[in-house]
Amino acid sequence: MAREYNISKTACLCRSCQKHLEPGSELVATVREAGEELQREDFCLDCWSARPQQADHGLLGSWHSRVPASTEKKKLLVDDELLVNLFQRLEHPDTAAKANFRFVLALILMRKKLLVYDRTEAMEGQETWVMHLRGDDTPV
Numbered sequence: 277m278a279r280e281y282n283i284s285k286t287a288c289l290c291r292s293c294q295k296h297l298e299p300g301s302e303l304v305a306t307v308r309e310a311g312e313e314l315q316r317e318d319f320c321l322d323c324w325s326a327r328p329q330q331a332d333h334g335l336l337g338s339w340h341s342r343v344p345a346s347t348e349k350k351k352l353l354v355d356d357e358l359l360v361n362l363f364q365r366l367e368h369p370d371t372a373a374k375a376n377f378r379f380v381l382a383l384i385l386m387r388k389k390l391l392v393y394d395r396t397e398a399m400e401g402q403e404t405w406v407m408h409l410r411g412d413d414t415p416v
């Protein structure tokens with residue numbers, strides 16, 4: 277079962293107030309589950325701090341970012357530090373979608389050689405990959 281995960285590129289618009297996000301301005305980027313896809317939504321700082329604080333179950337992760345200046349457009353959308361951060365924050369996924377997303381993150385991190393595969397163990401009747409992050413021996 278291979279599912280494609282696409283994280284769409286920022287449209288430089290606040291999802292909430294539709295304000296154009298100027299290059300260099302701060303924003304909060306979020307990734308949420310939308311059916312079979314992952315959807316990226318950006319918010320200006322005002323809207324993000326004003327949004328309701330109730331639990332948002334579709335939300336997989338959020339991070340502060342900055343709208344790239346036009347000369348930086350070729351930079352990676354998601355940097356390595358963010359991927360590791362999301363991976364660590366999803367250590368105890370409470371939904372299948374988050375668990376799937378974490379698995380995808382693990383594959384990406386392995387490809388980037390930031391995460392190293394050690395062995396497979398049977399845990400609670402499930403095959404579980406034991407790995408460690410590069411530069412940190414703590415098993416994950």
Ligand SMILES: [Zn+2]
Pocket residue numbers: 290291292293294295319320321322323324
């Ligand atoms: Zn806004």
